[in-house]
Amino acid sequence: MFGWSIFLQVISCVISGKNFADQGVKLLMTGMWAFVILLFTGVCYKFFVVSMIVMYIFMFGVGMPLEIGLHFFIPKGFIHPLVAIVADIVLVLTGGVIQYGLMKLFYKFPLSKAVFGAAAKRGMNA
Template sequence: MISGKNFADQGVKLLMTGMWAFVILLFTGVCYKFFVVSMIVIYIFMFGAGMLLKIGLHFFIPKGFIHPLVAIVADIVLVLTGGVIQYGLMKLFYKFPLSKVAFGAAIKREMNV
């Protein structure tokens, strides 16, 4: 039986996990083509969003409560939406060459064999 503050925290944590999954799906749609730029952008975004979420949870969510079932449904929607957007980004950037920074070590290993 989950009750009290523990129960309230679970919904918020589930929702934040879904948000991070959404961002990571978007990141993986771009990172193999533009590795350095995408790493810089995701670092800045995750750092800024982490701070804003921590601050925003106190102001916008009453007493930090989100029902876990609502969070689960929101997570499913976020993951499905992130997957669709990731697919679109991959199609959009299909013609660009793979990033040498991302695959440089693997290519060097293969050429030395």
């Protein structure tokens, strides 16, 4: 999916006529969000409500100011797209390893009823 995202960003640059060399920060943010989402999915099936609260706090408390700061204070072309892609690959692989560790750590906990409660009730009534 990450490769597909990069491919779509390249296509977007070609269609819109933008310079791909200026897309490094945008590519880096894609990898950072992929990392955060991987961590979220490592926890959300066991602690759904808590993980959603933490995700929203992170997105609006940290993510938006970071995105705005990178957009306005980092000059275009500051991060080369190939460096951003390599950093993104490292972020995705690291996020996957941490996600696996979180899943192993919380394996013994029951699944969150907020996630599977409604589906289980529908299945029992059918």
